[in-house]
Amino acid sequence: MAAIETTYRDALRQALIDAMTEDASIFVMGEEVGRYGGAYGVTKGLLEMFGENRVVDTPIAEAGIIGAAIGAAMTGSRPVAELMYIDFAGLTMDQVANQAAKSRYMFGGQIGVPMVLRTQGGTGRSAAAQHSQSLEAWFTLIPGLRVVMPATVNDAYHLLRMALKHPDPVIFIEHKALYVRKGELDVDNPDGAWGKSAIRREGTDVTIVTYSKMVFESLAAAEALAGHGVSAEVIDIRCLNPLDDETFITSVMKTGRAMVVTEAVMTSGFAAELSARISERCFDFLEEPVVRVTGEDIPIPVSPALERGAVPSAQLIAETGLWLVKRIAPSWAA
Amino acid sequence: MAAIETTYRDALRQALIDAMTEDASIFVMGEEVGRYGGAYGVTKGLLEMFGENRVVDTPIAEAGIIGAAIGAAMTGSRPVAELMYIDFAGLTMDQVANQAAKSRYMFGGQIGVPMVLRTQGGTGRSAAAQHSQSLEAWFTLIPGLRVVMPATVNDAYHLLRMALKHPDPVIFIEHKALYVRKGELDVDNPDGAWGKSAIRREGTDVTIVTYSKMVFESLAAAEALAGHGVSAEVIDIRCLNPLDDETFITSVMKTGRAMVVTEAVMTSGFAAELSARISERCFDFLEEPVVRVTGEDIPIPVSPALERGAVPSAQLIAETGLWLVKRIAPSWAA
Amino acid sequence: MTKGGNRLLLDLYRTMRRIRTFEERVNELFVRGQTAGSMLHMSIGEEAISGVCRAMEQSDSFTTHHRGHGIFIARGADPNRMMSEIAGKADGYCSGKGGSMHIADMGLGALGANAIVGGGIPHVVGAGLSYRNRGLKNVSVAFFGDGASQQGILYEAMNMAALWKLPVVFCCINNQYGMGTRIDRAAANTNLHERAIACGLNGVAVDGGDVEEVHEMSERVLDSARNGRPGFIAMTCYRHFGHARLDKSPYRDEAEELEGRKRDAVLNARAKLIERQTSDAASLDSMDDEVAKEMNAAVEHAIAAVPPGQDSMFRDVFAMGEPQPRPLRQHLSSILGEAR
């Protein structure tokens, strides 16, 4: 089949439909996934297609939902549990980190928890401090979890399909501002294997390592940088666990400069891990320090202008890139 | 008063007693803090001294306990909520990260949450995967929280006293294997101000940045390194938030080499943040990449030998230091 | 008729009208493109919480949920500062940082407004402990929805309150829906107060269509709580409109909505006032007009108010005088700047 243009939301929806059609053990559960069609519409129509047993509207009880998904996964089903906002993860971290993540190990390999926890995070809707966070690092800290953060329409589809064949718990983190974004979906051609990065733009002067919505801000920045004679390579890591070190390490060895761009806060965000790994492995190749361009270390404010200011923009990324590569300081650093 | 020798546990206990004697708004709550005297004995005797209103045994309901502490803090009390094991934090992260941490900001500065969450983590008791974790990075990711991890007896006392005067929520993380450790307590002389690192040993060849129990492993390693002619500087950061960058940056600028040592897993652990900051700020001074010596990226196994093998030992730190400074590879790297 | 009599009912009517009109104006603010986002949850249909608030003392405290506008109006908050907050402006209650879901006025005893369903519930337990420890005679009230009744934290909090005999009241505003889920698709036993009773609380159900009943029962429950017997009030009402501004409730049928909206404490109170000849239609109309003017002014106030400056972003993460987070640009300068 040829590639078609669709939205991130519809690609996710299509992935669920295709997977559920193929594998009768898959079912979806969560708050408002059925009649409502999902808070962001990803599961719209699934109830009608698959019925109430496979599209389960739940009470508002996040820990219970994830706990139930774990039990279902342990008994031969493949649940997709939707956590409406990643901000609610705090209610579920025991089930995620102590139960889903550790069961295989703690019981000596006797049992697995093949579930997908779908959720979404990030800014863009003036949803304030409790509905706008980027908490992926809570999950990447925990051995036993896979963590995936698709940026593109094609990845939304394919990574979710792959996640639904995976033997271990997968935390699948969407971005609320990407749902309406359009792009190409080719159901026959994933952008790469599970756990492999995608080089979204090739370049020679600086490597930008990023994921989720910041891929697009970074690509826009790369475009702007090109106008200033700076050639940026943009790497979308797609999977935070398993993490494909080699692609970005090879790239930085080539370019000699690296920026890590994430929407999450700087302190203890996943950018720290990426930065540390690059510095460890590319030490002899780096012309300049690895620079993190991240969200501010603050809760997300509701005011639209403050919210925008709290996370990196294409402009900030480009300015930082220019500074890094050409030593041209941005106006605010004067 | 002169310094006395006592244990980490007793220093903590003394801090609670002194603070509660001084400030009637302080009360302690948590599972088994009263009649039982605390799972690790820190609150032993407090019930008799301060009565049931100020030493509150709670049901097993971690989210409720932290939530109640928040409400108490908002209404003029200063609660010390004990979370028996940091591993149970997963039950409380909503209250900690969405409530305690964000209230001041989200309400525009109208209210504060001056509470201390005392907990303990780490390995050393064959307590297995759900009772041995080092989860400090869950907290350092969240703006609005202070995070403190004392290693020494004197810090156990003084940092807890300071935390109990602090206007914002403080996550106070003890180490289960340190409770019986002895050291000097000088109630009149803290090792330094709140938020400042302590240089535990001076050196010129390599800087070891660490905290909590790994301070002692690092000091033992430094001693061993001295025997090989390597002079290591050991910095105990004590507070992860606020973080005193300047002390370790100054040190690394002097030594030109850095190791970050933590018990937590490598991926997304706080060592990543420390490593990234050192590389960012000391780029022109580093002779070698910043090296992380951390726990393995696995859940903690119960078998004593495996448990020991899952976290850094003084020997591993020393071997890595020798490799870093003298390019002498350890036997396992042959 | 409650002990306050008709005078009280008139007061409550006015409060309820102010709530309803405020919410209608929030809608207008949205239509005019002036709100910070679209996560706007109206309390139309829930105005009888005025009866609970009226039963509270000035010095009592409370926590609210994402649908808290009405409660704040009933407690006496300033509609201008509320509307400004909804618009994300600097003079809003939260300086433009919180928005609709987090409007809170600590001067009125608020301990926070939560966008985490159930998140604010346990805080009243701590407030109760505080009061007990300091010998204060206050009560702390948690307001939340029927949906929140399925969150475990409620049971942890209720058990602690009952165990320690705290001056605490749990007030469940049962508007029948949690987003698109009717309560009978969320709970096996929809008599939510029965669970509270089983946990050892003084649990009652009240009709949210009748503000006098709500007020009277609330007085009793609060009184009891003040004396060490914590309570639970399940106020049955109906969410007249969608969950949030953009929701048109396609998951429920019109017949149900028409029926549901008949439970209308505002219109019921109005009818009673006229019936009892406490007031007549004309003077109620003019009261309504006055309220409308007040709320219109709030809209204009919010639109005219200034947005917060970018610098304010870094304020109030921690207490004043304490180290605040370092802005990213400063950090970048320390790495890439000339002085490096």
Added chain:
Amino acid sequence: MTKGGNRLLLDLYRTMRRIRTFEERVNELFVRGQTAGSMLHMSIGEEAISGVCRAMEQSDSFTTHHRGHGIFIARGADPNRMMSEIAGKADGYCSGKGGSMHIADMGLGALGANAIVGGGIPHVVGAGLSYRNRGLKNVSVAFFGDGASQQGILYEAMNMAALWKLPVVFCCINNQYGMGTRIDRAAANTNLHERAIACGLNGVAVDGGDVEEVHEMSERVLDSARNGRPGFIAMTCYRHFGHARLDKSPYRDEAEELEGRKRDAVLNARAKLIERQTSDAASLDSMDDEVAKEMNAAVEHAIAAVPPGQDSMFRDVFAMGEPQPRPLRQHLSSILGEAR
């Protein structure tokens, strides 16, 4: 007498004796310095859970808590592999990774043994969903303690089970204590099954001193659950000894302990067997001896067993064939090694 009759009671007696003796031997293993740690929670006093396990089908599933040894023995687990796990040895049920609190035999329907109080409770809801979706007639049973009844997750799970009419049973082993806290200092209403009833479940209380009653009631509750009416069993018993190996229970007095230990399903069953002339003291003694030999052998087995190799540490973090975590030393080599 239950329908199984005296034959059944004899069987249950033997199971209960095996539990008690096993636990006594765990103690011995500890005294001999051969356990992995000291977090050893004995189920002495709780042996009547054998009656619940007996009412379960082979294909039913279950989750246990930190005090799960007895349940596993009742389900038919191998004492050798259990004891090895407690010693942290390679041939233990969890390959020496789990230890006492995590012993689980998935071949017997276990879905895990949890050291998080309440952690395993919601898993049975998911198992119930699985069974329902696939048309299976199994039941899933969550075992937990009275202390866990104060955790919110129980109420979330009970509500879902009741709402969806799942084949699920919640079995609360009320041994009166959560560590040093007696249930009346942890819950306002100590009739824990009443809370389950308020959530819409089939809630019953049974006497854990009488294994026949436990068995009979469990059959009824399980049967009901299998047919879509989830249940809750509160089994009243007494924790005969300390919370864990090192706890001497200084927080409770001897008189209470002596009284509490009278609730002893093992001795009661024995007395009944003799009274009913199903058996005599001599043959019960020889049954006990046989059990003692079996459990002595388990201790020796565990001591002789080999510890896991250091490499095994990196196995089973993820499924076989999937990328496992990279050992630290490899990572260091990639940074500091010659090939860098």
